[in-house]
Amino acid sequence: MRLTLLSLLLALPFAACGSGTSEGGPDSGRSRADAGDAGGEEIIGNPDGGPGAGDTGWVDPCSEEAKLVYVVDSDNTFSSFDPRKLKNGADPFVDLGELDCPVFGAAPFSMSVDRSAVAWVLYNNGMLFKVDTRTLHCQATSYTPDPNLKLFGMGFVSDAPGVQAETLFIAGGVEPSTTENSTLAKFQLAPSFEVTTVGAIPGWPELTGTGDAKLWGFFPDLRPPKVAQIDKTSGDDLRSFPAPSLQGTPSSWAFAFWGGDFWIFLKRHTESSTQVHRMKSATGVVDTPLPDTGRRIVGAGVSTCAPTEIN
Numbered sequence: 259m260r261l262t263l264l265s266l267l268l269a270l271p272f273a274a275c276g277s278g279t280s281e282g283g284p285d286s287g288r289s290r291a292d293a294g295d296a297g298g299e300e301i302i303g304n305p306d307g308g309p310g311a312g313d314t315g316w317v318d319p320c321s322e323e324a325k326l327v328y329v330v331d332s333d334n335t336f337s338s339f340d341p342r343k344l345k346n347g348a349d350p351f352v353d354l355g356e357l358d359c360p361v362f363g364a365a366p367f368s369m370s371v372d373r374s375a376v377a378w379v380l381y382n383n384g385m386l387f388k389v390d391t392r393t394l395h396c397q398a399t400s401y402t403p404d405p406n407l408k409l410f411g412m413g414f415v416s417d418a419p420g421v422q423a424e425t426l427f428i429a430g431g432v433e434p435s436t437t438e439n440s441t442l443a444k445f446q447l448a449p450s451f452e453v454t455t456v457g458a459i460p461g462w463p464e465l466t467g468t469g470d471a472k473l474w475g476f477f478p479d480l481r482p483p484k485v486a487q488i489d490k491t492s493g494d495d496l497r498s499f500p501a502p503s504l505q506g507t508p509s510s511w512a513f514a515f516w517g518g519d520f521w522i523f524l525k526r527h528t529e530s531s532t533q534v535h536r537m538k539s540a541t542g543v544v545d546t547p548l549p550d551t552g553r554r555i556v557g558a559g560v561s562t563c564a565p566t567e568i569n
Contacts, residue, residue, distance in 0.1 A: 259368050259411050259434065259464050259511055259556060319422060320563030323375040323391050327514045327564070329523060330357065330366045330379060330557040336394060339558070341516055341536075344547050350534075351551070359387045359396040368464065369512075369557030370412040373424060377559050378447070384408045386451075401451040407441055408432055411475075411513075415467030415490065416562045424562050427465055427473055427490065428453070434462045442493040457493030464513035466520070469562045474515060476522055478508035485513075485520055485537055499542030504535060512558035515539070518567040523555040 327339040334357040343350040357366070357379065364383035371377050377389040379396075384403030389396050410430025417423040426445045431438065439458045446452040463475030465488075473488045482502040486495045506526035514521045522535040522544075532555040534548035 259409075259462065320373060320561070321375055324371070324373055324561045324563040325565065326391075327516050327521065327558060327560045328369070328371055328377055328391055329512060329553075329555045329559075330369050330377075332365050332510065332554045332556050334358075334366060335553070336377075336389070336391075338391075339514075339521070341519070341521060350548075351553075354391070355394045357387075357389060357394060357396055359385075359389070360398065361385055361387075366556050367409055368411050369559040370414055370426060370465075371559035371561045372414055372426075373422060373561045373563050375561065378412070378426070379557065380410065380412070382409065399448060399451070404453055406432065407443065407453060409434065410440075410443075411462070411464035412445065413465030413467045413473065413513075413559075414562055415473045416469050416471040419470045421471075424467070425490075427456075427467070427488075429459060429463050429465055429475065431462075442488065456491065459488065459493045464511055464558070466513050466515045466558075466560060467562055468515050469564065469566055474513075474520065476511065476513035476520070478504060478511045478524060481505065485522075485542070499537065501537065501542070501544055503544055510554055510556045512555050514558045514560040514564075516560055516564045518565075521558070523558055525554055 329337050329339050335353055336355055336357050337351045337353045340350050361381045364381040366379055367382040368380045369377055375391045377391055379387045379389050386399050386401040387396050407430055410428040412426055412428045414424045414426050417425055428445045429440045429442045431440050439460055440462050442456040442459045444454045461477040461479045463477045465475050467473055473490050475486055475488050477484050482500045483504040484498050484500050486498040489496050504524060509527050510525045512523040518539055520537040520539055523532050525532045532551045532553050533546055534551060535544055535546050537544045
């Protein structure tokens with residue numbers, strides 16, 4: 259998600275940080291590599307509730323591609339992000355290519371990934387596209403933007419623990435704002451593209467879901483910022499972790515759950531590129547494994563196939 263210039267100017271008087279450096283864009287000349295390199299760690303949590311991969315008689319319903327985090331930059335660079343590589347000091351990002359969706363000059367705004375490893379990418383002109391994460395083939399949809407919900411963050415959530423059925427939740431409005439609430443809704447994808455409102459929530463969060471059927475949001479524009487579990491029927495907070503160390507005027511942000519941790523991709527107005535922060539889901543403790551990525555990440559997506567823990 260990316261705060262527009264108008265919203266950014268309106269937000270400055272209320273932010274902890276003042277105006278800062280220019281918005282330098284990331285380098286688009288990165289090379290393709292193996293997106294599925296596990297980095298030497300074993301996945302021991304299975305969001306579908308079945309036994310681990312080493313147990314006989316069980317077939318994993320999820321592809322390896324569906325277990326990764328994916329991110330998109332403001333310049334359309336599409337990459338995988340594998341947190342396991344951080345343990346060995348390796349680069350967790352693998353650039354898969356550049357999206358070529360026919361958007362007539364628009365830029366990516368938000369993204370989510372379903373269990374089939376299909377990325378749903380929203381652009382800042384309100385257009386929604388399907389992207390195959392294996393080939394980067396970009397397919398237009400028949401979605402017509404809701405005039406009251408043109409832009410939004412989004413995340414798929416399992417309908418119940420251990421099941422494969424999932425629902426896409428969205429939160430947004432006409433334009434990102436640091437002074438107005440956003441609308442939480444369920445989004446039925448093709449063929450109907452029906453939006454069903456759940457309720458109003460504060461701020462403009464990015465959303466992520468988990469295989470154990472929980473919906474979480476990262477709220478960078480609140481004071482202090484927070485990560486909160488959101489009630490899927492009302493929009494109320496069920497559990498909340500304040501994150502005062504992440505305070506500052508947000509410029510672009512994205513959010514994903516993987517391996518028992520929340521991964522926060524945040525660029526504040528005074529920073530030259532996106533930082534990657536990790537929040538422990540059990541305690542809310544935050545650290546910053548990557549303080550300077552050289553990227554401007556505006557969307558992150560992870561399916562409900564993602565592991566709930568790793569050893």
